[in-house]
Amino acid sequence: MGMAVKVRMLMAAKGIKLMELAEKMEPKTTSQNLSGKLKRDNFSEKDLQSIAKACGVKFEANFILEDGTKI
Numbered sequence: 163m164g165m166a167v168k169v170r171m172l173m174a175a176k177g178i179k180l181m182e183l184a185e186k187m188e189p190k191t192t193s194q195n196l197s198g199k200l201k202r203d204n205f206s207e208k209d210l211q212s213i214a215k216a217c218g219v220k221f222e223a224n225f226i227l228e229d230g231t232k233i
Contacts, residue, residue: 165210166199166202166203169210169213172213176217180193180196180200181193183213183217184196186217187209187212187213187216188212189212207223210223
């Protein structure tokens, strides 16, 4: 599952629209820019952290080894 799908799921779970999310992000972005990133599934880790903060949730990016160890 790509991050764009996860961002859309988060928006649905939080009941937040694209324009509202774009306005809450730091640094601020436009809804057009955010829409393009969703279409291309092209998010930086910084974007994802900003989206999480704007939605009031925690974001974790991990590599998980076979034994369950997170890096």
